[in-house]
Amino acid sequence: MSRLAIVGAGAIGSFLGARLHEAGHEVLLIARGTRLEALGGAGVLLSEGGTERQVRVPVSAACDPAVPPDHVILATKTFQLESALALLEPLRENRFTLLTVQNGVEAPGIAQAALPRAVVLGARMHGFFELDGGIVRHTGVPATLLAGPVADRPTDPAAEQAAASLAADLEGAGVPTTLVDDVRPALWDKFLMAATIGGVAPAFGLKVGQMLGHPQASAMLRVAMEEVAGIAAxxxxxxxxxxxxxxxxxxxxxxxxxxxxxxxxxxxxxxxxYAQLTGAIPRFGQRAGLPTPATDAIIAMLHARGLMLS
Ligand SMILES: NC(=O)C1=CN([C@@H]2O[C@H](COP(=O)(O)OP(=O)(O)OC[C@H]3O[C@@H](n4cnc5c(N)ncnc54)[C@H](OP(=O)(O)O)[C@@H]3O)[C@@H](O)[C@H]2O)C=CC1
Ligand SMILES: CC(C)(CO)C(=O)C(=O)O
Incomplete structure (x- = not known):
């Protein structure tokens, strides 16, 4: 059994924490504010597959360097990574696996820069998770992960073993996890979807599931995806x-x-x-020397709807 710390007890962190705790691992959820209080009182209330259950996962405001984790999962939003990583500062000299689940392509690099000794694995996670009035709802598709290092430096056998151990823990918790040598193509593959649907659906005031039935939204979605694919290439x-x-x-x-x-x-x-998803497309386009007119038009529509793009 492994010892795991999960930083951020929102939708994904609570879901993974509950599943890993149920699988028999020693899990610590690191939370703050009202969420910390709610978890201390009632535990994780998880709704999936048409039923709801209560899972009493240990929770704290900080990690305890006296009992260092084997694996850490960073489950905050990307713009919250700085404060999440600051909580891990006491573990800076330890070597542990650090899994990032954030959408976008930048989280593993941010995590590795803050914790150079950690074995950082980026992950592409599928599934829909929402914290709704204190209940974590898992809907849509089953939870699956594809994870691996950003392979711009050689990996060592110990790092590979650590990654395999975390993948086995997730697998045992009912979250099928595929390990790859370089996670970047998978992160970009998901970015291509999350960054485009995340802009087009609110630009048109549609749900994701309605976009393909709307000719203009559907056309813009496809062209924005082509822009991302061109940048990636x-x-x-x-x-x-x-x-x-x-x-x-x-x-x-x-x-x-x-x-x-x-x-x-x-x-x-x-x-x-927004800045790591839809707003990142023109930023990456500039880096690649490619214009992004469809994404620019989507962003103009988001501005016109008065949405907060920061
Ligand atoms: N939801 C989904 O279906 C999917 C999400 N993802 C990605 O996973 C990541 C997490 O998403 P999601 O779970 O929905 O986000 P949530 O906002 O539900 O959860 C993030 C949690 O982290 C907490 N947090 C942030 N900073 C700290 C801190 N310093 N200390 C303690 N707790 C902290 C937040 O607390 P507070 O509320 O106080 O800010 C919040 O409870 C995102 O990057 C998202 O892109 C990937 C696949 C699917
Ligand atoms: C792309 C999507 C909608 C589904 O996995 C997602 O990851 C999210 O809601 O952030």
Missing amino acids: VLGIALPPGCIAEKLDFIGRFPPDVTSSLQRDLEAARPSE
Whole structure:
């Protein structure tokens, strides 16, 4: 059994914490504010597969360097990584696996810069998770992970073993986890979807599942995806062949009411991952020397709707 710390007890952190705790691991959820109080009182209330259950996962405001974890999962939003990583500062000299689940392509690099000794694995996570009035709702598709290092430096056998151990723990917790040598293509593959649907759906005031039935939204979505694929190619990221068609097919199978976390945050005027998702497309386009007119038009529509793009 492993010892795991999960920083950020929102939708994903609570879900993974509950599943790993149920699988028999020693899990510590690191939370703050009212969420810390709620978890201390009632534990994680998890709704999935038509039923709700209560899982009493140990929770704290900080990690305890006296009992260092084997694995840490960073489950905050990307713009919260700095404060999350500051909580791990007491573990700076330890070697542990550090899994990032954030959408976008930048989280593993941010984590590795803050904790150079950690074995950082980026992950692409599928599934829809929402913290709704204290209840963590898992809907849509089953939870799956694809994880691996940002392979711009050699990996050592100990790092590979640590990654395999975390993958086995997740697998045992009912979250099928595939390990890859270089996670960047998978992160870009998901970025291609999350960054585009996260902009197009709120730009048109549609749910994700309604976009493909709207000719203009559907056309803009496809062109924005092509912009991302073009940028990835120039930056040397080998996206899977046919990934745009595969994403459109995947989106076509979304339940009609589903929204992305970026859309929910934008529409609720909460801080969002806009800058790491839709807003990152023109930023990466500049890096690649490519214009992004479709994404620029989507961003103009978001501005016109008065959404908070920060
Ligand atoms: N939700 C989904 O379906 C999916 C999400 N993702 C990605 O996973 C990541 C997490 O998403 P999600 O779970 O929805 O986000 P949530 O906002 O639900 O959860 C983030 C949690 O982290 C907490 N947090 C942030 N900073 C700290 C800190 N310094 N100390 C303690 N707690 C902290 C937040 O607390 P507070 O509320 O106080 O800020 C919040 O409870 C995102 O990057 C998202 O892109 C990936 C796949 C699917
Ligand atoms: C792309 C999507 C909608 C589904 O996995 C997601 O990751 C999110 O809501 O942030």
